[in-house]
Amino acid sequence: MPEVRIKTLPPPHGGKLVDRVVRDPEMARKLMQKCSAVYDIKPTLFKGNPVRNVYREIMSVCYGFFSPVEGSMTKAELESVLEKRRLLSGWVFPYPILFDISEEDFKKLGVGAGDWLLLRLKGEPFAILEIEEVYEIVPGDVAVRTFGTPEKNPEVVKVPFDQKHTGYNIYCSLNPIILAGKYTIINEPKLREPFNRFWYPPKRAREEFEKRGWTTVIAHQTRNVPHTGHEALMKNAAYIGDVKPCDGIVVNAIVGAKRIGDFPDEAIVEGHEMVHLAGYIKPDRHLVTFTLWDMRYGNPIESLIHAVIRQNMGISFHMFGRDHAALGEYYDIFATQILWSKGIPSFGFEAPPYAVDGGFYIRPQNIEEFWFCPKCKEFAYSANCSHKGIYSRYSGSFIRGLINEGVMPPPEIYRPEVYKVVVKWWQKFGYPFNNEKYLKEREERLEVDLPHMELPAHLKK
Amino acid sequence: MAKFLGVIIDEKRMAAIKGTPLEEKVESIFGGALRRLVIEVPDDLGQKVIDQFTKARFDARGFIEETPAAFKRAIFKRIAEMKELSAAVVEKVLAEDLEKVKEEAAKEDKELPVPDIDISDVLELQKNPVQKPA
Numbered sequence: 001m002p003e004v005r006i007k008t009l010p011p012p013h014g015g016k017l018v019d020r021v022v023r024d025p026e027m028a029r030k031l032m033q034k035c036s037a038v039y040d041i042k043p044t045l046f047k048g049n050p051v052r053n054v055y056r057e058i059m060s061v062c063y064g065f066f067s068p069v070e071g072s073m074t075k076a077e078l079e080s081v082l083e084k085r086r087l088l089s090g091w092v093f094p095y096p097i098l099f100d101i102s103e104e105d106f107k108k109l110g111v112g113a114g115d116w117l118l119l120r121l122k123g124e125p126f127a128i129l130e131i132e133e134v135y136e137i138v139p140g141d142v143a144v145r146t147f148g149t150p151e152k153n154p155e156v157v158k159v160p161f162d163q164k165h166t167g168y169n170i171y172c173s174l175n176p177i178i179l180a181g182k183y184t185i186i187n188e189p190k191l192r193e194p195f196n197r198f199w200y201p202p203k204r205a206r207e208e209f210e211k212r213g214w215t216t217v218i219a220h221q222t223r224n225v226p227h228t229g230h231e232a233l234m235k236n237a238a239y240i241g242d243v244k245p246c247d248g249i250v251v252n253a254i255v256g257a258k259r260i261g262d263f264p265d266e267a268i269v270e271g272h273e274m275v276h277l278a279g280y281i282k283p284d285r286h287l288v289t290f291t292l293w294d295m296r297y298g299n300p301i302e303s304l305i306h307a308v309i310r311q312n313m314g315i316s317f318h319m320f321g322r323d324h325a326a327l328g329e330y331y332d333i334f335a336t337q338i339l340w341s342k343g344i345p346s347f348g349f350e351a352p353p354y355a356v357d358g359g360f361y362i363r364p365q366n367i368e369e370f371w372f373c374p375k376c377k378e379f380a381y382s383a384n385c386s387h388k389g390i391y392s393r394y395s396g397s398f399i400r401g402l403i404n405e406g407v408m409p410p411p412e413i414y415r416p417e418v419y420k421v422v423v424k425w426w427q428k429f430g431y432p433f434n435n436e437k438y439l440k441e442r443e444e445r446l447e448v449d450l451p452h453m454e455l456p457a458h459l460k461k
Numbered sequence: 462m463a464k465f466l467g468v469i470i471d472e473k474r475m476a477a478i479k480g481t482p483l484e485e486k487v488e489s490i491f492g493g494a495l496r497r498l499v500i501e502v503p504d505d506l507g508q509k510v511i512d513q514f515t516k517a518r519f520d521a522r523g524f525i526e527e528t529p530a531a532f533k534r535a536i537f538k539r540i541a542e543m544k545e546l547s548a549a550v551v552e553k554v555l556a557e558d559l560e561k562v563k564e565e566a567a568k569e570d571k572e573l574p575v576p577d578i579d580i581s582d583v584l585e586l587q588k589n590p591v592q593k594p595a
Binding site: 191196197198199200204259260261270273274276277278283287288322323326328329333372374392393395396397398400401402404405406407408410411412413417420421423424426427431432435 | 467469471490492493494495515518520521522524526527528530533570573575576578580582583584586592593594595
């Protein structure tokens with residue numbers, strides 16, 4: 001008789017968790033001695049506004065969220081990812097991970113292949129880049145190939161990407177010189193409040209699951225303060241499990257550069273935490289976590305990075321909803337679900353990503369939509385409820401619009417405790433959410449602080 | 462595909478349309494927790510609205526959202542005046558009220574006060590989080 005119980009967590013993507021964090025200061029000093037230059041990390045700007053900070057990618061690589069990727073991609077690796085969504089090793093990976101630098105900075109540094117570059121963050125040593133290759137890119141070309149076009153990817157891309165798409169702008173705004181090579185964090189950052197209590201890199205997440213006795217875990221992707229529709233999605237998707245529903249529900253928020261008007265990340269992680277603090281999901285079944293990543297809003301492509309991250313964390317199932325990680329109408333609203341139910345050949349998936357070579361163990365839970373139905377008297381699943389004209393569909397933009405009009409969202413939309421978390425951060429950061437001042441200060445403050453570490457004498461010049 | 466523009470109807474707005482044909486067109490949403498009027502507009506007009514405001518966007522339901530509150534006020538004012546829910550209402554606002562709307566929108570981006578509600582209960586809950594710092 002086939003075994004139906006799921007007794008272990010899925011293996012890391014690529015077989016082994018990457019851990020490139022040096023925790024021994026003496027070792028860090030020795031490694032710094034090998035560096036020939038220092039570079040202060042700068043945010044990627046689009047029209048003067050920060051849209052990305054490569055430090056977040058370095059954190060996600062070195063703490064194993066992006067395993068098996070170990071650093072900035074070589075030219076051959078980049079081509080492989082853009083052409084096939086596969087690393088050279090054959091493992092599925094969706095996005096270019098690149099350390100870009102301007103021609104001017106490159107000339108000033110005077111480094112080349114074989115050199116080690118010390119990367120400084122907030123004025124302190126942070127990480128080392130072992131330069132393996134230096135090459136040039138055409139940023140606009142990388143952007144187009146990353147997200148696809150209606151001609152090349154007609155299954156899901158509806159209109160060409162343009163400057164109203166944040167992810168496209170990130171790639172268009174990259175510097176033209178790429179330094180490829182492995183990253184190593186040599187000065188472990190301290191996560192700031194309130195992020196520190198939600199910091200569960202893959203190794204720690206797996207330890208936590210084992211401590212709690214979880215073997216079936218489902219991931220909820222978020223970039224929003226949770227409304228009651230999200231809560232219904234989490235609770236109902238978690239019924240998948242094996243002989244019983246999933247042991248754990250893991251919320252993994254994507255924390256990074258945001259758009260003016262979005263909710264601040266502080267409110268997002270604490271809003272989700274309030275779901276268990278206020279008892280709507282028992283805290284022993286619910287864990288709030290985050291990953292540092294400047295969201296690319298790549299819908300099906302983004303769902304692949306989500307699978308990489310969450311499988312590495314030890315998560316067995318992933319809920320994918322309508323318009324997953326999307327922005328605007330560039331992709332079909334069900335593009336992610338198409339990918340995870342039958343594949344998208346033009347993106348290199350003749351079959352779903354769990355059924356291809358180099359694919360995932362994590363399994364999708366494709367969910368259509370939950371809405372509020374007063375006749376069903378519940379947060380109804382769209383495949384069940386046929387009360388057209390009666391039910392009300394959720395929309396994060398609609399809720400932000402309500403708040404903007406000075407209307408307190410009713411409890412049918414927001415749990416009152418969750419809304420009060422929004423108010424807490426509104427008091428601190430002002431309005432609109434993620435205003436220019438907040439975004440600017442946040443890019444200086446970041447999500448981490450770095451302990452002081454002396455530079456070696458040869459790098460002080 | 463048509464786009465939609467929803468205007469929330471509170472007590473004050475409800476009073477302003479009482480007795481007119483608009484009253485019957487008010488929809489109840491979220492089980493009666495909110496009420497709204499909806500205008501259907503052609504795609505290009507929807508896009509024209511989006512182009513006016515940096516934060517505005519179409520959401521997954523096809524609604525034009527995250528427009529300034531001043532824009533919604535102007536739309537409602539014109540709905541009440543014209544007593545109809547047609548694209549002509551939106552065209553009129555774009556043609557005649559846009560400058561004023563944009564002036565007010567610039568102010569509202571700086572002036573929306575924090576709601577005066579007691580949040581001490583959630584601060585108390587947060588004093589003892591289940592998840593501890595790493």
